[in-house]
Amino acid sequence: MRSLDDYHGIVSDRQIYEIYQKARGLTGKHVLCINSTYQGGGVAELLSSVVPLMNDLGVDMGWRILHGNPDFFTITKKFHNALQGAEVNLTEMKKSLYVRASQDFKVYTHIDHDCVVIHDPQPLPLVRCCRKQQPWIWRCHIDLTDPNKELWDYLKQYLLRYDLMLVSNTRYLREDLPVEQQVVHPALDPLSPKNIEIPEDLAERYLEKFGIPTDKPLITQISRFDTWKDPEGVLDVYQEVEKEMDCRLVLCGSMATDDPEGQEIFERVERKAAQLSTNGDVIVINSENNILVNALQRASDVVVQKSLREGFGLTVTEALWKGRPVVASAVGGIGLQITDGENGFLVDPQDIKGCADRVVQILQDDGLARRLGKNAKRTVREKFLITRLLRDWLDVLNDVIL
Incomplete structure (x- = not known):
């Protein structure tokens, strides 16, 4: 398990000091991240680095994977494509199957954390299925430059329940969404097996x-x-x-x-x-x-x-x-x-x-x-x-x- 101390020599001492200082007030706070896959793609890679380092800093960050059947993932792939501008046939059956996954997941996941972070559209409806008592963040890793309007309007009913939306580019900020929005750029872990120096x-x-x-x-x-x-x-x-x-x-x-x-x-x-x-x-x-x-x-x-x-x-x-x-x-x-x-x-x-x-x-x-x-x-x-x-x-x- 990597520690922040392992990054000495890669980044400056000042950067490491600033991270320790920023983490002080969050010691013991419970943060839950939820996405739909434990491997494959950038989201899983980011979480596999961020979660251990947060825990090393004293922030109790957990990571859970949304359960879903093949029909659900077929639908959410179409949603993913549509958020990037593709057409989608948004039937009532698809909507029902989409929400059902979050309703079922709620039974297996007791959310009493200090903050919940939902990654991408797959677990997005979970916010409506739970008794919301803490801030919820939607972290969208997708290009939202020109989303399919019908799908975007449908998803907004869930997004309006969130306290903050995070995107990767200022071009993805949405003027038609009153939820607070910020830009956070993803990053690379230089000590992960994919990026570390190898003989x-x-x-x-x-x-x-x-x-x-x-x-x-x-x-x-x-x-x-x-x-x-x-x-x-x-x-x-x-x-x-x-x-x-x-x-x-x-x-x-x-x-x-x-x-x-x-x-x-x-x-x-x-x-x-x-x-x-x-x-x-x-x-x-x-x-x-x-x-x-x-x-x-x-x-x-x-x-x-x-x-x-x-x-x-x-x-x-x-x-x-x-x-x-x-x-x-x-x-x-x-x-x-x-x-x-x-x-x-x-x-x-x-x-x-x-x-x-x-x-x-x-x-x-x-x-x-x-x-x-x-x-x-x-x-x-x-x-x-x-x-x-x-x-x-x-x-x-x-x-x-x-």
Whole structure:
């Protein structure tokens, strides 16, 4: 179990001191976080770091997983997509199944904490099912730039019961919602297995184990197999890059337990990859393996994140932290991390050729790659480490509890 003391040398002593001071008034307070999956995706990753560190600081933070059947997760995936602008057929049956999961969960979860934090839309109705006696926070990790109006209007009946909504970008703040809203940027844990420095021989063993040669320039996208991450679009980018130089592409991802669409998308990507490359230069991996991701990002010559929507994009943060040049879509929270031409490149998510040109530019210019990578690591150190996120959360909790 990591302690805040473990971050000495990574962040300044002043930052660590400030965190201890902010936590003093919250000692012994009980905070409950609820989301819908224990692995897969950025929310579970953030909670797996934040919860232990909060407890180390004396804040009794717990983490519970909403129970749900396959029908529920099929519906909430459609809700997730609709909050990012997709169409949805919002029937009364879907509404009933959506709320029923929270009603059932209430039986198994006795909430008498000092504060409740609900992550994303899956457990959102729980606030109506419980006897609310404490502040409730909705932490939305999704891109809310242009949500489906019908769904948003439906969800507002639950949101109006909340005391605070937290989002990842000022663009997601909603003028049509009277609930207090704040922006908190996600962050990366530099001591997690996915991000910690690893020996070169260990990285080589993992790459060999998963059949990833390093004899050619390596382009990588790491993300869940999700339509919004556009893995098929990355294959199109690779086709363009391959016209200019011999290289290899790795699409490495996993599937969250609350995402029923993942397997179908993975299989579709596998089929397209097999048609695209007969010599093994396109590798598709479905594995929840943090050391593999760590090794793969460090071995990559270019990391791509060709998302169509992106709440924040911690996979971008991870690559930047490892000093890798990144070419990513100018959507959602990615623009908060990358300044075009300084620590990476931003591209139009629909511009296949433009994305490929930036990848080729980096692969052909070692000096550019080194400069982007150096600036990338500095950006994360200054803005997007877990210690900064702890300070933000402590500020929020001090405001709503004390």
